Amino acid sequence: MPLVGDHSVIDTRAAYLAAIDELLAGTGPIGIDAERASGFTYSQRAYLIQIYRRGAGTFLFDPPPIGDFSELNEALADEEWILHAASQDLACLREVGLDPARIFDTELAARLLGLPRVGLGTVVEELLGIHLAKEHSAANWSTRPLPESWLVYAALDVELLPDLRERMAELLVESDKTAIADEEFAAVLAREAKPARAEPWRRLSGLHAVRGQRNLAVARELWVARDALAQELDVSPGRLVPDASLVAAARILPASRNALADLREFNGRASRTELDRWWKAIQAGLASGDLPSAKPNGDALPPPRAWADRNPDADLRLKAARAALVAVSEERMVPLENLLTPDHLRRVAWQPPEPADAATVGDTLALLGARAWQIEATAQLIADAFVEVHQTTAVPSDADS
Structure with missing residues (x-):
């Protein structure tokens, strides 16, 4: 089992470039993972990128101050990259210039092997006999400085990937699924990003309770107003005002700003501090001549x-x-x-x-x-x-x- 070493975070260009030389001196595939701040920030950017390679060690990179990782990508372009649930991390890695040519996805391999549970902790425990604590998986990784316990957790996530990959490769051969796995890994890499939704506001949870085109127009304007504020502050939209509050306002249609302020269902940390914003959005929806259809557009099939x-x-x-x-x-x-x-x-x-x-x-x-x-x-x-x-x-x- 690899030993966790230095947990210092690399947050300068000079240290980043020096780490590339050390990684080039290592051998074999690289284990890589990214930590985001989903549910806390608006963006899905990576706030920590962890890389492990045998003979080189573990490196924890702070993406915002480093910026572009194209030099690292070029240095490791010919190597296989090991990720767990690659489809979740590829977008934020590509955002900073990291785009692998070959991958081994341990989560996808676990599925193809028919393992009952495919989370990294359970897979590592079942195949390597090592207990991997996952208590920081939902942490706010935009926090600075990052606590030492979080860094230990992040390092272990990648240090075990090469051993896990080797064991899984053996099992894929035994079950005659190597070719299938190769197809699936290639498909993950080739998959294009989903196009932006034509009407993203329809993702509001509970929108089915909103009846009438005018009410839907209000729901749309409230969603747009919240999304703009969330993007400006880089805060997850639901942390400003939850979906249920927007839906309640669109369903009830309060008659005045004061009525909106008195609406018990309209809550959230920005529900009162940004009350003018929300009331303006309601007025825009009520006055809009662009009424949305009662049903979403697109080629979605019925349930x-x-x-x-x-x-x-x-x-x-x-x-x-x-x-x-x-x-x-x-x-x-x-x-x-x-x-x-x-x-x-x-x-x-x-x-x-x-x-x-x-x-x-x-x-x-x-x-x-x-x-x-x-x-x-x-x-x-x-x-x-x-x-x-x-x-x-x-x-x-x-x-x-």
Whole structure:
């Protein structure tokens, strides 16, 4: 087991450049992790980047004062980077110029290996027999100075990654899943960032309780006002005024500034100090000529619970195909959501290709983003399930009766 060494944080360009030379002197892949301040700050930037390499040691970098990490990226470009749940960290790493060419994702590997729990602490304990405390995982990493106990925690997160990667690689070989893992790791790297939502305010929790276009316009203006203030202060929006408060104001539509101030449901640390801002947003929503539609725009499918009423045939196709895939998931010891992305299955069931055979289903899945191994494992089963449903529900012709 690696030993935790120096916990000093590198926060100058000179120390950062010196650390690159030390990392180049090490051997093997690098373990890397990033700590954000999700739930505390507006931005999703990295507030600590930890790197470990055998023969070099552990390095804790403070991204804001260092700025650009392109020199480090260039120095380590040819090495494999080990991350746990890479999809969560790649965006903030790329923001500072760190963009790996090859990765090994220990969280994704744990899923493919069928481990019952895939958090880093539980995986390390199960495969390496080491207890890894995770008490600081939800800490506010924008705090300065960072407490020593947090730095110890952060260092251990990466120092164990090379040992964990080696053990997982052995298990992937034993279960004949190495090629699958390679496909999945490459897909994580190639995945494009999701485009910005056309109507991000519709993410308000509890918005379903707001009825009427005018009320929705008020909800939108309140969300926009809160988002602008949160971005200006770099504070998580919900820490200013929670979603439930914005929804309550949009639903009730207080008649005056004083009525808003008296609204018990409208709370939060900025609910009264920024009262003029919120009242102005309500007035803007009430006066707006741009009323939002009652339902969100886009290509979102209805929730599966509504399919039986809205598209009964699709409901039957989805249930039949899912049952077939559950059996394969259990046989291969791969979670159903990793065997095939649930949204991909829903979309092909809602509007299947014509004719719905293994080839056309596979082509549709490929267009949706499914990997080759997923298509090979599922396309025929999905097509067979669709055919069975069609035969079961087909209306007999006069000749058959």
